[in-house]
Structures are given as C-alpha cells and as structure tokens.
Amino acid sequence: xxxxxxxxxxxxxAGALVAAASGFAFGFLEPGALQPAPSVxxxxxxxxxxxxxxLAPIVANLANGSDLSVRLEAAVVLKPDIADAAxxxxxxxxxxxxxxxxxxxxEIEGPTGxxxxxxxxxxxxxxxxxGATLDLLILTFVVQ
Numbered sequence: 001x002x003x004x005x006x007x008x009x010x011x012x013x014a015g016a017l018v019a020a021a022s023g024f025a026f027g028f029l030e031p032g033a034l035q036p037a038p039s040v041x042x043x044x045x046x047x048x049x050x051x052x053x054x055l056a057p058i059v060a061n062l063a064n065g066s067d068l069s070v071r072l073e074a075a076v077v078l079k080p081d082i083a084d085a086a087x088x089x090x091x092x093x094x095x096x097x098x099x100x101x102x103x104x105x106x107e108i109e110g111p112t113g114x115x116x117x118x119x120x121x122x123x124x125x126x127x128x129x130x131g132a133t134l135d136l137l138i139l140t141f142v143v144q
Contacts, residue, residue: 008071051078053085053095057106061101062143070100071142076125077135088129092136095128108143 025102058072078085099120108117118138125136 014108018057049080050078051082051085052076052077052137053078053089054139055096058093058097058100062100062105063102064104066105068105071144072096072100072139073139073141074121075137075139076129077132077137078129079132080133082132085132088132092125092128092133097123099124105143114141125134 052075054075055073058074060070060072062068062070074096074143076089078088082088103117106113108114120137122136126133
C-alpha cells in the first residue's frame, strides 16, 4: 500500500459517513417540510381564517396607591365567524381594566415581570372568550 491509498480511503470513508448522517437527519423531517412556500403576488387576495379585532385603548391606575397609570392597546384574535365578537371584545376589555387595577408596578418590573403580565392577560382573555379567543396581542404598553 502506498501512502496515497490510506488518504483516499479515509476521504471516501468520511464522505460516506457524512452522506449517511445527512440521510439519517433528513429522515426525521416531516413530509413536505422542504417544499417551497407558496408565493404571493402584490395584488393577490389572501384569505385569513381568524379574525383580529383591535380593542379600544385601556387606561387604568396601578394598585397600591401609586400615582402611576397604564395605557394598554391590544388586539384579540378570535375564531372565524363568531356571531357575538363585539360583545366578547367588550367583556375582555372590561376584564383587562379590572385586572390591571390590581397590578402593582413591582409585578411588572424586572426581566420576567412583563412576560408574566402578558401571560396573565392572555389567560384572562381566553377565559372571558369562552373558547372563541385564540390569542391576545399587545400592541403598546406604557406606564406613566
């Protein structure tokens, strides 16, 4: 055996190993996962299945006698074809005002404070919506 043959053998072995590993990895992908996304032309109509309703801005004083207030602008994502969507949005808005009046500034502070508040607001919107509410999107949140 010459000195070149082991290098060729190692190169072929490494190539076969890479090919086997990538075949193994691609075997776990969902069928159709690598298909290109459908393209949308500029004037094409896109059908949206869920309904997004923007709530009226909410202003509430924070708890614990502080002089701080909160302004929240949010949107609710509802299931399609909900007959009483306006009523559900009004109930969600009223519930969010009531909840924000119980929140103190200390609960909002810190790296996880706002994330926990968002989770609480989403949970409340979901409960008030009785299954019609899919998500609550926070557009703006200002403490002043």
